[in-house]
Amino acid sequence: MPSKILIVEDEAPIREMLAFVMEQHGYQPIQAGDYQQAQEKIVEPYPDMVLLDWMIPGGSGIQLARALKSKEHTRHIPIIMLTARGEEEDKIKGLEVGADDYLTKPFSPKELVARMRAVFRRVSPTNLDEPIDIEGLVLDPVSHRVSANQESLDMGPTEFRLLHFFMTHPDRVYSREQLLDHVWGTNVYVEDRTVDVHIRRLRKAIEAHGHDRLVQTVRGVGYRFSAR
Amino acid sequence: MPSKILIVEDEAPIREMLAFVMEQHGYQPIQAGDYQQAQEKIVEPYPDMVLLDWMIPGGSGIQLARALKSKEHTRHIPIIMLTARGEEEDKIKGLEVGADDYLTKPFSPKELVARMRAVFRRVSPTNLDEPIDIEGLVLDPVSHRVSANQESLDMGPTEFRLLHFFMTHPDRVYSREQLLDHVWGTNVYVEDRTVDVHIRRLRKAIEAHGHDRLVQTVRGVGYRFSAR
DNA sequence: CGTGAGTGTGACAGTTTTATGACGTCACGC
């Protein structure tokens, strides 16, 4: 799941460089050259992090940070400030306003990415995931493993996600489209019938243990996961 | 059985808040405002976990952590450090001393509880300095040696740390990034793929004894150490 | 019984991800 990173930086070359670095590391950059643009980009789907140049024209970064941190829906979005050397006071102010970290220019891409990782790690709550057990079929999100009778089952990543979705949403019929949305993610274009194939693979993976009945076909509608 | 949680925090309001949160979640809070008090509270019945503010007057948190981890009866008690923003080095030190996790203030009660659960889950089985034996593969943290069938195995320092981390955190997937954080340390910038190479070297070091299955690849996610 | 729509299956070719061997560098002890 590529994270959306909003880059607020008025100097185009630097902005482009940042965007490039983001792409290199699997993030999805969104660029804004000034306060105005930034405001416009902060709409759903919200960015997962903001890289905020402190000195953007048309309003200081502090305003944007404050605006972000004061609204319910954007409060949680972490902000990394980018400051020029020696703007110590700004750093302090920035942290007070709610920035989560800062970097002093010039910085290396490596350092930036490392900081981003650290911030992400810090702000994202730990998984509470407990193992899910349905009819002896156990899915443990922590070890990322499915097992039955102490034996681990082998399956591909997609099958795992599919099963995970099913086990957390049992006893309910989902159309192929809904499954695509939930398991594959929105904005992924794939044939409906692809779901069938993965259902098949999932069944195959768990059938050896007599659990294939758990995945049920509802003709004309979709699939359901249920212990009956 | 409510778990006793020792809260070591000098700022009374924060301490009270923590105690309140603990009660809300069914834990039994024990409060200490400084090092001295904390020492006094660490008697039978021992607390089941310590929330330790790093900057307590009358002795730094590190001392308390070290004291706890050096005594037989308290060695196993997990410690969660509470640090102020930006004390990166302290975190590292804290983890070295034996803290099990850390939280950066300010943090949400939700996050705290989540971390606590995670730590409980993680630390429950293993002790710190005792040799760890998994499937005949024995790691002695004290002598810094690994052996299988009385034969000691040869591996580089990084592989040893990696194996040590794995053996103390089995049955859990870790992404390459997480492994870098835990084994290489934060603020070290190396490529994700470097982990692969060390996994390779680790496997090679232990495979001669039929233990290579212990290190498992979880495609698209990372690696896991598990006896299956 | 036919029929047609809806599903199950096995195969396949393209991609993505991981395993592996090699290489240059660096720190250290001789």
Place this chain on the structure above:
DNA sequence: GCGTGACGTCATAAAACTGTCACACTCACG
């Protein structure tokens, strides 16, 4: 200065996974 061992990075080989098809099979209904 010279080996030596450990590291991180690369290029390439090897696996594993994916989305689609074509075709077999089922089921509901006339």
